[in-house]
Amino acid sequence: MMNYFLEQNMNLDGLIYLIIGIMLGPAILLAIIGFALLKKNKKAAKVLFILATIYVIVSLGICGALIAG
Numbered sequence: 001m002m003n004y005f006l007e008q009n010m011n012l013d014g015l016i017y018l019i020i021g022i023m024l025g026p027a028i029l030l031a032i033i034g035f036a037l038l039k040k041n042k043k044a045a046k047v048l049f050i051l052a053t054i055y056v057i058v059s060l061g062i063c064g065a066l067i068a069g
Helices: 013-037 042-068
Strands: none
Touching: 013 042
16 A cells, blocks of 8 residues: 555656645635726725735745745
8 A cells, every 4th residue: 555655656747736726826816806806996906916925925935845845
């Protein structure tokens, strides 16, 4: 059973895609919602843009360290 997890030719592309999705997905979603609210409520849109920026900075630090190994 343990040899299944320790194979040398394992394909871990799905794991990389998952980490990148976690890294950028919520920030893109916050930015899209921010653009949708920009005309109606500029203050809420600005807060969402700031949250998206902070999320990207933090996630690039944490997930980027995981990817770099």
